[in-house]
Amino acid sequence: MLSLEHLTKIYADGTRALADINLSVRESEIVALIGGSGCGKTTLLRLIAGLDKASAGAIRLDDETITEPHPAIGIVFQEPRLLPWLSVADNVAFGLEALSTPERKARVEHALEKIGLAEHERRWPRDLSGGQQQRVAIARAFVAHPKVLLLDEPFSALDAFTRASLHEHLLTLWEETRPTVVLVTHDVQEAVTLADRAIVMQPKPGRIFDELPLSLARPRDKTGLPFETSVRRVLTALDHSLNTPHQEQPRERDRQAAALWW
Amino acid sequence: MTGHATSNAWSSLKGAAALAAPPLAEKRRTFDGRVLLGFFLPIAVAVLWELAVRFGLAQGRLVPPPSRIFTTLLALAETGELWTHVWATLWRVLVGFVLGAAGGIVLGGLSGSAETIRRLLDPTLQALRAIPSIAWVPLFILWLGIFEASKVALIAVGVFFPVYLGIAGAILSVDRKLVEVGQVFRLSRYKLAKRILLPAVLPEALISLRSGLGLGFMFVVAAEFMGASEGLGYLLVDGQQMGKPDQILAAIIAFALLGKLADSLLVFSTRPLVRWQDVVRERL
Numbered sequence: 001m002l003s004l005e006h007l008t009k010i011y012a013d014g015t016r017a018l019a020d021i022n023l024s025v026r027e028s029e030i031v032a033l034i035g036g037s038g039c040g041k042t043t044l045l046r047l048i049a050g051l052d053k054a055s056a057g058a059i060r061l062d063d064e065t066i067t068e069p070h071p072a073i074g075i076v077f078q079e080p081r082l083l084p085w086l087s088v089a090d091n092v093a094f095g096l097e098a099l100s101t102p103e104r105k106a107r108v109e110h111a112l113e114k115i116g117l118a119e120h121e122r123r124w125p126r127d128l129s130g131g132q133q134q135r136v137a138i139a140r141a142f143v144a145h146p147k148v149l150l151l152d153e154p155f156s157a158l159d160a161f162t163r164a165s166l167h168e169h170l171l172t173l174w175e176e177t178r179p180t181v182v183l184v185t186h187d188v189q190e191a192v193t194l195a196d197r198a199i200v201m202q203p204k205p206g207r208i209f210d211e212l213p214l215s216l217a218r219p220r221d222k223t224g225l226p227f228e229t230s231v232r233r234v235l236t237a238l239d240h241s242l243n244t245p246h247q248e249q250p251r252e253r254d255r256q257a258a259a260l261w262w
Numbered sequence: 263m264t265g266h267a268t269s270n271a272w273s274s275l276k277g278a279a280a281l282a283a284p285p286l287a288e289k290r291r292t293f294d295g296r297v298l299l300g301f302f303l304p305i306a307v308a309v310l311w312e313l314a315v316r317f318g319l320a321q322g323r324l325v326p327p328p329s330r331i332f333t334t335l336l337a338l339a340e341t342g343e344l345w346t347h348v349w350a351t352l353w354r355v356l357v358g359f360v361l362g363a364a365g366g367i368v369l370g371g372l373s374g375s376a377e378t379i380r381r382l383l384d385p386t387l388q389a390l391r392a393i394p395s396i397a398w399v400p401l402f403i404l405w406l407g408i409f410e411a412s413k414v415a416l417i418a419v420g421v422f423f424p425v426y427l428g429i430a431g432a433i434l435s436v437d438r439k440l441v442e443v444g445q446v447f448r449l450s451r452y453k454l455a456k457r458i459l460l461p462a463v464l465p466e467a468l469i470s471l472r473s474g475l476g477l478g479f480m481f482v483v484a485a486e487f488m489g490a491s492e493g494l495g496y497l498l499v500d501g502q503q504m505g506k507p508d509q510i511l512a513a514i515i516a517f518a519l520l521g522k523l524a525d526s527l528l529v530f531s532t533r534p535l536v537r538w539q540d541v542v543r544e545r546l
């Protein structure tokens with residue numbers, strides 16, 4: 001289980017990127033983080049990945065406290081971040097140096113097959129399309145068999161069609177080792193397609209606004225009514241999250257007035 | 263008046279022809295022609311000068327015609343004199359380049375990868391860089407004598423600075439995003455340097471080595487002017503003192519060929535290391 005306890009991040013310039021985030025994610029659960037730009041989604045993933053340090057609070061993975069990159073936690077960034085001097089296969093194998101050569105080869109070949117890039121394994125990243133590069137990046141994270149996989153808007157730069165096929169690739173890979181997945185996205189459809197739970201976030205400072213379970217049966221039928229209903233629910237929550245600051249201000253003033261009164 | 267008008271009409275006719283879009287096949291032919299265009303000017307000048315001297319329009323004493331330069335070069339090659347000089351020069355450049363480049367790589371690597379070392383080293387090296395390298399010559403001669411050591415030292419100093427700056431700059435500008443990929447997979451400092459930093463800086467490092475090599479050839483001339491009994495630089499000085507412009511030009515041509523050859527060798531031998539680069543040159 002992955003749990004975040006009172007997680008707070010204040011950047012050196014005083015930006016309050018995250019304030020008191022509490023969240024636990026079950027094993028094998030897929031959680032989608034949704035929220036407007038700048039509400040701290042990337043910051044949150046970087047903290048869990050151990051790339052940045054929290055200002056307060058703790059991140060725990062099965063009773064282990066995370067303060068630096070952990071072997072059981074993998075991340076796919078918003079950009080593919082492939083190493084341009086390595087072939088596709090070597091990029092996928094990048095994190096597998098500790099394994100024996102045959103085992104490494106087997107895992108890489110299997111992953112490339114799953115993402116449909118087996119015939120491209122000897123090419124350079126520069127010769128791949130954007131969607132293919134993103135698939136390689138996902139395979140690179142998956143082959144290390146992490147217990148927790150963090151995905152930071154991995155499909156946001158792609159067209160709807162490519163995105164839909166990548167969702168399928170992602171789910172087939174996920175089926176094999178069933179890692180816990182934390183997926184950041186701007187796309188409500190994407191969240192409802194993939195996640196078991198949607199977490200709606202709010203900016204300034206970044207915090208959790210609402211949580212919505214998405215307990216639809218898999219594989220999910222994107223044209224069905226339950227899917228539509230879920231999308232609408234998440235959209236409504238997202239709308240509220242963007243509007244509340246205006247509504248909350250008077251309430252905040254009331255509270256302060258009340259405090260003065262007392 | 264009339265001549266002016268006709269020439270005008272003629273040029274406008276030509277202009278119209280040029281405006282009409284050339285067919286594709288013709289375009290391809292003009293592309294081939296344009297590569298050869300670069301040779302046109304030097305060859306035309308050489309041929310014209312050769313003819314001028316042949317027909318007695320010019321004396322060609324101070325500026326010898328191409329045929330004489332070529333004969334001189336051949337004669338020098340046949341007596342074996344040319345090779346002695348070429349080897350002497352090459353050897354100096356090679357030793358100076360290896361020493362200077364090694365120093366530049368080591369110090370540039372340290373200064374690029376460790377903040378403290380950079381603060382310690384960089385200001386001093388930048389200050390030294392501001393000194394024109396030739397200004398070291400008197401000191402080097404006092405310290406190292408007038409023979410090989412002082413010449414090699416001058417060349418090494420010339421090679422050192424571009425390599426140092428190039429390597430340090432390349433390391434400092436490595437993409438943080440790629441370094442993070444290494445961190446996520448928990449590479450040790452050494453592994454990170456080997457698997458991410460080294461390949462990432464390679465292209466820029468090679469460019470700095472190339473400019474270092476170019477400067478090496480520049481400084482070998484200066485070094486050989488200081489007083490040498492062999493080397494292409496010596497051939498230059500000797501040609502001047504003996505009033506043999508053909509020998510000077512022969513030496514200059516030898517320098518040009520040698521420099522180009524060394525540069526191509528460096529580029530060619532390192533090409534496999536940077537084949538992955540996504541640059542315009544390879545796409546053309």
Ligand SMILES: Nc1ncnc2c1ncn2[C@@H]1O[C@H](COP(=O)(O)OP(=O)(O)OP(=O)(O)O)[C@@H](O)[C@H]1O
Pocket residue numbers: 011012013015016017035036037038039040041042043044206
């Ligand atoms: N290195 C940094 N230094 C200072 N402030 C930062 C830094 N990185 C992010 N921030 C600030 O922290 C806040 C959250 O940023 P973050 O990148 O986590 O947002 P996000 O939710 O991922 O946004 P987006 O959806 O646009 O990617 C923003 O206000 C941003 O300006």
Ligand SMILES: [Mg+2]
Pocket residue numbers: 041042043
């Ligand atoms: Mg982000």
